[in-house]
Amino acid sequence: MQRVYIYKGFERFWHWLQASLIMFLSITGFEVHGSYTIFGFEKAVEYHRVASWMLIGLIFLAIFWHLTTGEWKQYIPTTKKLKEQIMYYMSGIFKGEPHPTEKTGLSKLNPLQRLVYLGFKLLLVPITIISGILYMLYKTFDQNNIIVIEDYPLEAIAFWHTLGAILLMIFLVIHVYMTTTGKTPTSNIQAMITGWEEIDEEHQEHNDENEKKSEKK
Amino acid sequence: MLRNILLVIVLVILSLVLVNIFHEDDTYNLKLEELRHKYALKHIPSVDHSKLAELQKEFKTPQDVTEACLICHTETHKEIMASSHWNWERVAYVEGRGIASAGKKNVMNNFCIGTSSNQQSCAKCHIGFGMTNDHFDFNNARNVDCMVCHDNSEEYQKGVFMAGYPARTVNLEKVAQSVGSPTKNNCGSCHFNGGGGNNVKHGDLETAQLSCSRDVDVHMGANGMNLECVACHTAQNHKILGKLYSVSPDNSNRATCEQCHTTTPHLNDMINRHSSKVSCQACHIPIYAKVNSTKMAWKWSDAGKLKDGKSYEEDDSLGNHEYLSIKGSFIWKNNVQPDYIWFNGTASQYLLGDTIKSIPVQMNTLNGSYSDRNSKIIPVKIHVGDQIYDKVYKWLIQPKLAGAKEGDSAFWNDFNWDKASIAGMEKSGLPFSGEYGFVETEMYWPINHMVAPKEQSVGCAECHTQHNGRLAKLTGFYLPGRDHNKILDITGIWVFWLTVIGVLGHAAIRISISIYKNKYEKQIINYDDDSTT
Numbered sequence: 052m053q054r055v056y057i058y059k060g061f062e063r064f065w066h067w068l069q070a071s072l073i074m075f076l077s078i079t080g081f082e083v084h085g086s087y088t089i090f091g092f093e094k095a096v097e098y099h100r101v102a103s104w105m106l107i108g109l110i111f112l113a114i115f116w117h118l119t120t121g122e123w124k125q126y127i128p129t130t131k132k133l134k135e136q137i138m139y140y141m142s143g144i145f146k147g148e149p150h151p152t153e154k155t156g157l158s159k160l161n162p163l164q165r166l167v168y169l170g171f172k173l174l175l176v177p178i179t180i181i182s183g184i185l186y187m188l189y190k191t192f193d194q195n196n197i198i199v200i201e202d203y204p205l206e207a208i209a210f211w212h213t214l215g216a217i218l219l220m221i222f223l224v225i226h227v228y229m230t231t232t233g234k235t236p237t238s239n240i241q242a243m244i245t246g247w248e249e250i251d252e253e254h255q256e257h258n259d260e261n262e263k264k265s266e267k268k
Numbered sequence: 269m270l271r272n273i274l275l276v277i278v279l280v281i282l283s284l285v286l287v288n289i290f291h292e293d294d295t296y297n298l299k300l301e302e303l304r305h306k307y308a309l310k311h312i313p314s315v316d317h318s319k320l321a322e323l324q325k326e327f328k329t330p331q332d333v334t335e336a337c338l339i340c341h342t343e344t345h346k347e348i349m350a351s352s353h354w355n356w357e358r359v360a361y362v363e364g365r366g367i368a369s370a371g372k373k374n375v376m377n378n379f380c381i382g383t384s385s386n387q388q389s390c391a392k393c394h395i396g397f398g399m400t401n402d403h404f405d406f407n408n409a410r411n412v413d414c415m416v417c418h419d420n421s422e423e424y425q426k427g428v429f430m431a432g433y434p435a436r437t438v439n440l441e442k443v444a445q446s447v448g449s450p451t452k453n454n455c456g457s458c459h460f461n462g463g464g465g466n467n468v469k470h471g472d473l474e475t476a477q478l479s480c481s482r483d484v485d486v487h488m489g490a491n492g493m494n495l496e497c498v499a500c501h502t503a504q505n506h507k508i509l510g511k512l513y514s515v516s517p518d519n520s521n522r523a524t525c526e527q528c529h530t531t532t533p534h535l536n537d538m539i540n541r542h543s544s545k546v547s548c549q550a551c552h553i554p555i556y557a558k559v560n561s562t563k564m565a566w567k568w569s570d571a572g573k574l575k576d577g578k579s580y581e582e583d584d585s586l587g588n589h590e591y592l593s594i595k596g597s598f599i600w601k602n603n604v605q606p607d608y609i610w611f612n613g614t615a616s617q618y619l620l621g622d623t624i625k626s627i628p629v630q631m632n633t634l635n636g637s638y639s640d641r642n643s644k645i646i647p648v649k650i651h652v653g654d655q656i657y658d659k660v661y662k663w664l665i666q667p668k669l670a671g672a673k674e675g676d677s678a679f680w681n682d683f684n685w686d687k688a689s690i691a692g693m694e695k696s697g698l699p700f701s702g703e704y705g706f707v708e709t710e711m712y713w714p715i716n717h718m719v720a721p722k723e724q725s726v727g728c729a730e731c732h733t734q735h736n737g738r739l740a741k742l743t744g745f746y747l748p749g750r751d752h753n754k755i756l757d758i759t760g761i762w763v764f765w766l767t768v769i770g771v772l773g774h775a776a777i778r779i780s781i782s783i784y785k786n787k788y789e790k791q792i793i794n795y796d797d798d799s800t801t
Binding site for chain 1: 274282285286540728734748778
């Protein structure tokens with residue numbers, strides 16, 4: 052047994068703030084959509100806008116962090132062991148087999164995660180945010196201080212924004228469940244809170260070798 | 269180290285952003301304060317007409333008063349005689365009709381139908397004397413009625429069925445010496461009583477506004493700004509701002525909220541942005557006919573029933589006529605929630621002699637649509653009814669309604685549609701086939717008055733809701749909170765819950781297997797607990 056530092060401070064801060072913002076945005080967003088009433092339409096719209104600007108700001112910080120620290124490389128997709136990873140979740144996990152891939156600070160995502168998170172970052176979030184910004188800027192002031200409406204159809208914008216929101220909710224359900232598939236049901240969540248995760252020594256040795264190899268290269 | 273610096277920077281930025289966003293903006297709306305101040309100062313007239321020598325005499329006829337006015341106001345009659353209050357028509361470009369002259373002379377309505385052949389009675393609301401028929405001399409300055417608009421003594425009153433002459437009881441000297449800027453009383457004497465009674469036509473203009481609370485009308489309320497009509501309906505050379513789309517077609521010379529309140533009056537940007545598609549009135553007049561009821565429906569087809577050979581009336585509990593032998597049956601309502609339509613400022617009216625194109629006959633059509641950049645959502649009163657039409661010529665009949673005595677073919681005396689139609693259509697210069705029926709009609713009245721205090725304005729969720737919102741009938745555009753893509757919503761909900769079920773199923777299998785394994789291991793192998801931690 053060995054404790055490994057996997058999630059850095061900013062990463063944890065970013066993750067949890069983004070998680071709470073997305074959850075808050077979905078609560079207020081689906082209220083604006085008309086699904087239920089919690090805050091009342093007016094407050095829901097107001098809160099949704101505030102939270103959306105916070106999320107956009109946070110995402111800019113996150114992009115900056117990923118680029119400057121090189122952490123973006125974590126998301127380079129690979130098909131290596133992808134099939135094994137899928138098979139593990141479909142059957143291996145029931146039989147108590149070990150994870151087909153190991154987690155290290157240098158490679159903390161398994162091939163399935165790489166693929167899904169990349170889709171999350173490059174498709175799902177951009178679709179939702181861009182459609183959301185267009186939604187917000189649907190009415191603007193012209194140079195004469197008169198309010199005008201942009202010419203794109205609001206119906207289409209709303210469609211993409213709602214689609215993004217629904218997919219994000221589905222992602223959230225699966226994502227939260229998947230955190231329970233670590234060494235113990237709460238070990239992944241604990242790692243995301245503290246940054247440290249316990250990893251089997253033999254795996255760690257194996258990883259150390261890998262790291263040495265990669266350093267040699 | 270770098271991590272800590274970054275974290276500090278992030279937290280600082282974030283807290284700044286948060287403070288900025290949640291900071292309550294307590295800016296006071298100075299624009300409104302300026303308006304309040306401006307209109308709190310009441311106009312002091314520079315002339316006291318009771319001191320003028322020319323007015324210190326006995327006036328035999330109302331025309332004598334007009335002549336006395338013209339001694340000083342030498343050119344004013346020209347302004348009056350160019351106005352629509354005098355001419356009862358305006359020349360305007362009408363979509364689909366070209367340049368047309370429209371006004372009370374030839375526009376028909378679904379209340380008392382029209383003025384033609386009824387001038388003797390209708391002229392009660394003409395600013396002239398002696399309009400007995402369609403041969404009125406519109407060029408005779410002596411017949412201009414200055415007093416009906418400028419009497420400040422509340423003495424002046426036009427007589428019933430007197431072709432616009434004042435009632436015989438009016439003390440003309442008193443009136444002439446008390447003239448001044450028009451008050452609510454002057455404008456209201458006609459505009460509150462259109463259609464033959466208080467609040468019959470408009471729904472948002474009635475005698476209660478002479479002395480009402482702010483809750484009824486925030487502008488005219490006696491405990492509020494107590495504005496006169498002319499405060500907003502300002503005039504230059506007797507050309508008065510504002511008009512009504514029951515008789516006016518073109519988008520010009522309108523009185524607007526924006527002329528005082530600007531296009532961006534709210535401190536909240538989100539609400540300001542609504543004004544590209546939503547009129548001020550749509551949110552700020554949540555209900556109309558707040559005090560007395562207004563007529564919502566008028567069925568002429570029921571008119572003419574007699575009891576023992578005599579006409580009769582039936583009233584409801586509020587004292588509104590439900591039935592009149594001379595006019596038919598009515599539906600009255602108070603505290604009415606308006607209907608909402610798209611409107612771009614142009615309209616067209618049904619003119620005498622127009623062929624009926626659709627049923628219900630549109631007495632006036634307010635043009636506009638969502639896709640039209642100039643259109644906004646406005647509140648309207650829709651007055652429905654049925655009225656007499658010619659089955660052969662397919663046009664509405666102008667019947668002669670008012671008459672001096674029995675036997676002069678007026679419907680209100682003789683209760684005979686044939687005679688009334690023949691007499692009315694003859695005066696109108698149109699043929700009558702002899703075959704008549706009753707056709708359904710609709711008329712649109714924009715609601716502009718009875719603005720509520722801001723606390724009572726229409727809330728967001730009254731329109732942005734999936735269930736029975738105020739704009740439920742206004743389709744053809746995407747309204748957030750009301751509209752959604754059904755396929756996406758239903759599919760989304762299904763996929764979401766299937767995912768939840770799938771995840772729970774996966775978890776259930778994992779849990780049951782691990783329980784089974786635990787038991788098995790404990791029973792058979794009985795290992796040290798170390799391995800299971």
